Amino acid sequence: MESTAAEQEAFVAAVALTLQEFLAEKGTLLAGISPDALVLVDSIASLVTGGKRMRAILCYWGWRGAGGAPGAEEIIKAGAALELFQAAALIHDDIIDRSDTRRGGPSVHRQFGSLHAGRGWALDRERFGHAAAILTGDLCLSFSEEMFASIGSGSASRARAIFNLMRTEVMAGQYLDILEEVSGPTKPHSTAVARAAAIIRFKSAKYSSEHPLVLGGALAGASPELLAGYSAFALPLGEAFQLRDDVLGVFGDPAQTGKPAGDDLREGKRTVLVGLTIAAAGEADREFVDTHLGRQDLSDADIDSLCSIMVKSGALTGTEAMIADLSTAAFTALAQLPIDGAISEALSALGRSAVSRTS
Amino acid sequence: MESTAAEQEAFVAAVALTLQEFLAEKGTLLAGISPDALVLVDSIASLVTGGKRMRAILCYWGWRGAGGAPGAEEIIKAGAALELFQAAALIHDDIIDRSDTRRGGPSVHRQFGSLHAGRGWALDRERFGHAAAILTGDLCLSFSEEMFASIGSGSASRARAIFNLMRTEVMAGQYLDILEEVSGPTKPHSTAVARAAAIIRFKSAKYSSEHPLVLGGALAGASPELLAGYSAFALPLGEAFQLRDDVLGVFGDPAQTGKPAGDDLREGKRTVLVGLTIAAAGEADREFVDTHLGRQDLSDADIDSLCSIMVKSGALTGTEAMIADLSTAAFTALAQLPIDGAISEALSALGRSAVSRTS
Numbered sequence: 001m002e003s004t005a006a007e008q009e010a011f012v013a014a015v016a017l018t019l020q021e022f023l024a025e026k027g028t029l030l031a032g033i034s035p036d037a038l039v040l041v042d043s044i045a046s047l048v049t050g051g052k053r054m055r056a057i058l059c060y061w062g063w064r065g066a067g068g069a070p071g072a073e074e075i076i077k078a079g080a081a082l083e084l085f086q087a088a089a090l091i092h093d094d095i096i097d098r099s100d101t102r103r104g105g106p107s108v109h110r111q112f113g114s115l116h117a118g119r120g121w122a123l124d125r126e127r128f129g130h131a132a133a134i135l136t137g138d139l140c141l142s143f144s145e146e147m148f149a150s151i152g153s154g155s156a157s158r159a160r161a162i163f164n165l166m167r168t169e170v171m172a173g174q175y176l177d178i179l180e181e182v183s184g185p186t187k188p189h190s191t192a193v194a195r196a197a198a199i200i201r202f203k204s205a206k207y208s209s210e211h212p213l214v215l216g217g218a219l220a221g222a223s224p225e226l227l228a229g230y231s232a233f234a235l236p237l238g239e240a241f242q243l244r245d246d247v248l249g250v251f252g253d254p255a256q257t258g259k260p261a262g263d264d265l266r267e268g269k270r271t272v273l274v275g276l277t278i279a280a281a282g283e284a285d286r287e288f289v290d291t292h293l294g295r296q297d298l299s300d301a302d303i304d305s306l307c308s309i310m311v312k313s314g315a316l317t318g319t320e321a322m323i324a325d326l327s328t329a330a331f332t333a334l335a336q337l338p339i340d341g342a343i344s345e346a347l348s349a350l351g352r353s354a355v356s357r358t359s
Numbered sequence: 360m361e362s363t364a365a366e367q368e369a370f371v372a373a374v375a376l377t378l379q380e381f382l383a384e385k386g387t388l389l390a391g392i393s394p395d396a397l398v399l400v401d402s403i404a405s406l407v408t409g410g411k412r413m414r415a416i417l418c419y420w421g422w423r424g425a426g427g428a429p430g431a432e433e434i435i436k437a438g439a440a441l442e443l444f445q446a447a448a449l450i451h452d453d454i455i456d457r458s459d460t461r462r463g464g465p466s467v468h469r470q471f472g473s474l475h476a477g478r479g480w481a482l483d484r485e486r487f488g489h490a491a492a493i494l495t496g497d498l499c500l501s502f503s504e505e506m507f508a509s510i511g512s513g514s515a516s517r518a519r520a521i522f523n524l525m526r527t528e529v530m531a532g533q534y535l536d537i538l539e540e541v542s543g544p545t546k547p548h549s550t551a552v553a554r555a556a557a558i559i560r561f562k563s564a565k566y567s568s569e570h571p572l573v574l575g576g577a578l579a580g581a582s583p584e585l586l587a588g589y590s591a592f593a594l595p596l597g598e599a600f601q602l603r604d605d606v607l608g609v610f611g612d613p614a615q616t617g618k619p620a621g622d623d624l625r626e627g628k629r630t631v632l633v634g635l636t637i638a639a640a641g642e643a644d645r646e647f648v649d650t651h652l653g654r655q656d657l658s659d660a661d662i663d664s665l666c667s668i669m670v671k672s673g674a675l676t677g678t679e680a681m682i683a684d685l686s687t688a689a690f691t692a693l694a695q696l697p698i699d700g701a702i703s704e705a706l707s708a709l710g711r712s713a714v715s716r717t718s
Binding site: 026029030033034036037040088092095096116119120121122123128130131132134135136137138139141142143145146149160164165167168169171172173174175176178179181182183184185186198202268294 | 385388389392393395396399447451454455475478479480481482487489490491493494495496497498500501502504505508519523524526527528530531532533534535537538540541542543544545557561627653
């Protein structure tokens with residue numbers, strides 16, 4: 001146990017160092033183009049410094065469970081590529097969701113907006129912030145790819161197929177998510193839960209949990225059976241994780257989650273929690289949800305009303321029950337994985353923290 | 360001559376077919392996630408159907424000049440990857456520049472805006488359009504990368520280094536471009552031309568001309584000397600091309616360019632043409648340019664005034680002189696390239712059309 005914790009810590013440190021060196025090199029390149037362009041890399045660097053590195057860690061244990069050597073360069077690079085991809089996704093997500101904060105600091109488009117305001121530049125501050133953040137996200141996406149491509153040969157082509165699939169699926173899932181925000185109210189209430197479940201599968205569970213674990217396994221040359229076992233564990237785990245995230249997004253403590261209360265409701269996220277609410281609430285409550293969700297000007301009283309509808313409709317309890325069922329499925333599959341006990345325990349610890357966290 | 364034209368046509372057709380097959384496969388994948396997600400691939404497919412395929416063609420002749428075989432799979436994939444990258448860049452550029460049209464049709468964010476309006480969806484139409492287009496561009500960027508990574512081994516790692524550099528440089532150049540729009544008026548008039556020249560170098564000339572040609576050469580295993588010769592031809596050519604573009608963006612015929620008159624002026628593009636104007640115009644004219652450039656509400660009379668200032672300041676003539684000088688440098692370098700005469704002639708034809716075009 002202690003040695004897996006130390007090993008994981010060493011891996012995380014190695015990923016951080018690789019990212020730091022990579023971005024320092026990119027900083028030199030950009031500074032050569034223009035000192036003004038350096039800010040692009042700085043904002044990426046500060047973003048990848050934070051975060052839980054959950055995807056990189058899952059990837060690592062997927063690698064180790066399939067017989068990959070501790071601390072090998074391939075897996076460090078794969079982990080760094082996943083972290084850069086996640087940073088890129090966050091930068092663009094925050095524009096799409098109009099989130100002002102990220103990992104305790106201002107989101108990237110807000111950083112550029114502040115730069116604009118601070119220097120007294122011309123034209124529209126917000127527009128500049130969005131444009132600069134679109135470009136920063138694109139750059140970060142390219143960096144992720146560059147890092148992944150540097151892994152080299154061996155089993156990299158099987159891992160590459162998963163990396164490709166992961167990217168396509170998460171972007172499609174993100175699209176379905178924003179589509180649901182605008183088209184959800186026009187679609188049948190009876191299928192709201194199913195639609196929300198599809199979104200979290202592609203946008204979150206496969207992307208943040210299943211693919212990283214399977215990618216690590218594939219990189220180490222795992223058998224198809226082991227990879228299927230990884231999926232049977234990580235997919236329900238990822239779904240449970242996202243359901244937990246949705247609950248925290250509405251009922252969590254802002255001091256712990258780092259996101260202002262009501263942010264998810266103002267964004268109009270049509271989560272499984274919302275789907276269950278819509279499916280079970282009475283006519284008046286449903287009407288209230290449909291007309292208030294996604295409004296930027298929600299008052300504290302509106303937020304309280306929405307929360308109360310979610311509780312009394314049984315949607316909160318229902319979501320917690322789904323989390324419990326998915327967790328059971330995940331941990332049952334984990335127990336059957338033909339991997340080293342210490343590695344299984346490391347995955348179990350990750351799983352427990354994913355579904356029972358408070359932030 | 361006739362055979363190079365036929366060969367180039369066959370290459371362009373092969374790139375188109377490869378793109379079509381690749382996107383059909385992605386369409387199947389996305390439809391499996393949700394039929395609603397198919398629109399993402401459809402909008403990419405319609406975008407890559409058009410265009411002059413200039414980058415792919417330059418890449419092809421770079422490959423052929425370095426001894427690459429006609430119609431080889433590697434170069435077709437490299438060409439397709441460049442086309443996908445360009446499509447991704449256009450999708451995000453059009454959001455940044457707020458362009459309503461692209462290649463004769465609505466830009467991608469406008470397509471999604473229309474979808475929103477047509478279906479009577481909730482919340483903000485424009486916001487949905489931008490969000491969906493950010494995701495479509497990200498998906499297209501990933502597709503580009505996936506296509507490039509499928510080239511395989513051989514000289515692919517040298518080409519990969521160029522592909523990586525190309526992406527970083529173009530994104531940095533795009534950032535410098537939007538930065539100049541907002542910060543240009545606060546910076547010295549005397550350096551406006553130099554700043555604009557740096558932007559076109561990284562945003563356009565290296566990206567659209569030098570890197571594609573060099574990438575093709577590197578993929579075929581060209582010597583460093585040949586690659587340096589390619590650069591000596593393609594960099595000034597690309598600069599001349601962009602200067603021509605800037606002139607057409609202000610003085611071109613909208614019916615031929617496909618862009619509404621004054622679009623570049625409303626966007627506030629700080630081109631070399633604008634830099635020369637600012638450096639040479641009288642105080643009152645300069646003041647007029649600084650206060651009008653980048654205003655969305657420019658009237659036809661404002662546009663006429665801006666054009667007239669550009670003419671009488673000598674900026675238009677100055678830009679044409681720069682185009683002539685750069686062309687001379689490019690064609691002198693081309694004449695010295697140790698490549699087959701027919702290939703040299705093909706590059707020459709491309710060069711001529713790039714600098715003397717009307718659309």
